[in-house]
Amino acid sequence: MEDCHKLKPVTAAHKFIDYYFPDCDGALLAGSVVRGEATETSDLDIIVFDETVESSYRESLINSGWRIEVFVHNLDSYQDFFCSDYKRARPSLPRMVSEGVVLRDTGILDSIRNEANQLLAEGPEEWSSETIDTKRYFITDALDDFIGCNNRSEAIFIAGTLAELVSEFVLRTNKRWIGASKWIIRSLRDYDKNFAEQFAEAFDEFYKNDDKTDVIRIVDRVLDPYGGRLFEGFLIGKK
Template identity: 65%
Template structure:
């Protein structure tokens, strides 16, 4: 497709801003092209700050040889996204702002970048003991289902659920940001490369061979510092 015939990312992003947001107060190019991780299917992530916009929005384009995702904010709406990302422990917008290359700046970008950097440095809110116990219970429940299941199709989906639950548990109990999709493994790698390789190997062996032992051992090891599997005495909403 034509939009895969990509030229220079920064040039394309600046042309895009000039054409579509000529009067904006500031703009940043973020995403995989900035981190040096672009692939043939990568797009351009562009954050626009325009105080004439009443509300924030997201829109997709194909322009200047690229697929482009643009995230438009006025000079206050981005703060709500920072706050929401902090609460869900997935710092998508702060990370884009922090890593972003400046495409245009009328003197507002430095302060917004400082806000993003401070939030990223603080890390996500610490889980309460009640939250840890609740997550521990749901991991236990999924693990028991996994151990007892003999239906291959069901095992696949249980394994997927376990991978999500366990990765979240490891990261959040260690005050680390989490992620979605490819950002799950990136978050794990940033925290602990050795554990991440064990995690990947355990699930890879199961998907290839059906052997469950390494996943079971991995989950047991994760839960061990918190007393192991947790079922008896769990209550919610009582």
């Protein structure tokens, strides 16, 4: 079942549910089309709750001219994903459930949404001092590599690693959710728009002009409240 041209997102999502999951207990349309951030390559993220499904699964397909990612759960399996997302501090499913537009509901979505909203409001588990020190050490290691690197190609990839480590550190030490790929900068903006702009500009300056100054400065600024760079005295695994 595939149309030759795109329908409106909500219309396409309703049509998809009517055809593939006509007896489901609940369904939501989430993702960039709901947030008003859709691009030419955006797909439809659809979450389905169906008590007859034995186990959760994810499937990709094309329907009504749209690429569709469908995430299917029974009325228990989604809780395992909520728990997993909480532990890794990336609330993918809770966020989709919270923001989603209702496509179908037999009366089960309010409670699931309340669980998602409560988890999102709570934020991720607070880092221990040991975890903070470990993260400081690995940021220091990446920063030293970055500072000392004279090979432009290698420095580009070191910078990417450093950006991920530092963004994670900023967000987790402030008990905020993290993200991957485009959600790194989105998560930083949710935390502090000014810092996110400075962070992006620092790495942009390196990528454009091979100038490491602002990257080094912003990394040190992030680490300073926690004791700065860490190498000497760091210990892990010794009994």
